[in-house]
Amino acid sequence: MSRLLAVYATAIYAFLHLPLLILAIFSFNASRFTVWEGFSLRWYRAALENSQLVEACRNSLVIAAAATLVSTCLGTLCAYGLWKRRSAPITAGLYVSLVTPEVVMGISLLAFYQWLFRYLDVRLGLHTVVAAHVTFCLAYVVLVVLARLRTLEPALEEAAMDLGATEWQAFRRVTLPLLGPGVAAGAMLCFALSFDDYVITSLVAGVDSETLPMVIYAMARRGVSPVVNAVSTIIVFGLGILVLVAERLRQS
């Protein structure tokens, strides 16, 4: 069975990465079209010289990092709290934020900010985008962490507390390490969701908070531009290297 699974997994990985590979290949295409006309780095040069693109990339990374940090903390605590003690209003709230379509969430936040701005004299900006991202990521983090928590033995924490640990210590030393993969999975999910988000971000972004998906959408809507290919390839390889490095560090 292991063999079968491994073969299947390879096939799925191929399916997942094939479009990316195609993108990467054509980012080196000298021509703008699907006809191969020779190897060229012109699109990479264009991408790196495009200050709008670079700034948008920076914004996206900052926003994703901030949103991941906040929602992972909030979400893990929340999942833990829910595991220990049920709470109907919180659960209802989480369901609602899960169920809300992206457009609706975006519009509702925009309307809410607009109403708020009458009293607070703040503008749309990076902070409003981060807040929006945390809002839609939170429920996902809770879901993943809670699914993980449900497979844990509550007896472990009780045992720790019998041995003299406080509730907080029991959480930190017993449960949290066991939760590790769950929290990591939640954080990765959150980062991906946040970095990739277009709909909600485009609605609540302000003058200084244009993100990469927004710039790419604008470019792509005008027809396929290989600059977009170049940017994506850079991102994937950059992040890929990061992941490899992180894995190396973890293992050593």
Next chain:
Amino acid sequence: MRRRDFTVALAGLAACRTGPPRLNVFNWSDYVAPETIPAFEAEFGVRVRYATYESGEEMLAKVLSGNSGWDVVFPSNSLVEPMREQGLLAPLRHAWLANLDNLDEEFRRPSWDPNLDWCVPYMWGGTGIAYRREVTPPPTGWASLWEERLRGRLTMLDDPAEVLGACLKKLGWSVNSVDPVELRRAGQEARAQKALLRAYVNAEVRDQLVAGDVLAAQLWATTSLQAIEESAALAFVWPEEGFALYADNAAILRESERVELAHRFVDYLLRPEVAAAAAKATKTATTNAKARALLPESFRWNATLYPPPEVLRRGEWFAALPAAAQRLRDRIWTEIRSA
């Protein structure tokens, strides 16, 4: 109240430290030449934050709060009146717009703002049919897009106003019709066409025309010209039944705190050499007569961008529509798309 004053003071302090004044411009994508903004920044010693949008409604949703942070936006002519009604626009001071006279006669007194109190026309265009030359006989009007020979290789724009506009023109009516009977008939036409239709797409169809996937498409003139520049196998025609026209205008938001600088920017865009550079780079039709005179011959008399008077007469400007008509059109559009 205290907290508010405190915040304002902080903001004021922050503003003092940021250096040169910053102008925030929100425009359609691909609407200026690469050197337009940097040259403005250099000449006036300011910084410009320049961002782009893909649809007028996207822009409208952002600026509706009156607290979006943008100074200059570019609504199309059918949005100018709604924005004015909602108190979003700042009245223009012609004293600060010396270059206003560079505008073409026709755009000095446009129907959507006769005295140019609220906006300044920037670029304009229309919708027609882009097609591949191997389609013979070539399409001549909207009716050609209902022909069986185009089955599966035909696209229309993903825009209710454009699609209904084409159907209405085909039936001999106005693109701005509010008559329920006319609108319903137009809807029927569109649904009949759907069986032949490949997709409702906008600018992305350009690549498909060049590649040969698509034989004919309802497309804006400027996008068509961009496609033709990529491939000589393509051509464009202004439909004989008539067609829709639109104009994008520069407008200053009432919330702007840099009204004078915003005016200077709009005035800068009205300079002949600036407008000409933008028109050439983006392959769009400019509203600026002096700029047009500076364009190379191939652009100045390009029939795709600047149709000759007898063709232009068949064109009709999009207008803002009353709520009931908007509702009906929206319903018909939903019917068409889910048919």
Next chain:
Amino acid sequence: MLAPAAVWMAVFVAAPLGVVAAYSFLTRGPYGGLSEPWTLENYVRLADPLYLRIVARSFRIAAVTTALCLLLGFPLALFLARSGRRKHLLLALVILPFWTSYLVRTYAWMFLLRDTGLVNTLLVEAGLIEQPLPLLYNEGAVILGLVYGHLPFMVLPLFAALERLDRSLIEAAADLGARPLQTLFRVVLPLARPGLVAGALLVFIPCLGAYLTPDLLGGGKTVMVGNLIQNQFTAARDWPFGAAVSLALMALVMLGLAVFLRRGGERFL
């Protein structure tokens, strides 16, 4: 423990939705925007078969996508959970494609599926078909795009649940004479159920409200609820009706959730 999350949700979820709910009872202003009078008209308008058909179609597409993600994702999650030291690396490789823009990946599929795209070109060259297949701009393409976009959201929770599975249980089943497939269906699946349900939820819900995928891959011909709502907030400028559709959709889904919870018994939140 729960307080920070509670406060956050009150401010950023409850309040904005309250605003949307308020909108749904208003009327469209003469040029878009909002105006009095307060009315139920938007909800009445929803009962039209045109809109109901769109909702039904969305449910169907979302259900098919979820089923496909489950079928495709479960073996992968199983593989990941058993892959020992390389676990996190392999998991990250699953997520990696999703750090590029969703739009870009969708365009990659458009590029692949077009008449002159890679797939058709290969098929024609191999002599399997004569005319290019219309792979793009239909419902199938939309489902493919949705599955591709949502697979990791199925794999991640499944992995999280499967990884913690007690191996001894599986060994015990084997000891008792169960064949691998039997163990799978009788031991592994029930134990992984929280992950399964979480994954299904994470796929079904976003698919219901999807609008970029049906827009781009469906060629504007496949209208789902997400497209309907987005249209109201943009081209149609009818925010009250859009708000009403949104709330109605959410009510439906929550109803479905409630029924599932009551029957299924398993609570995942």
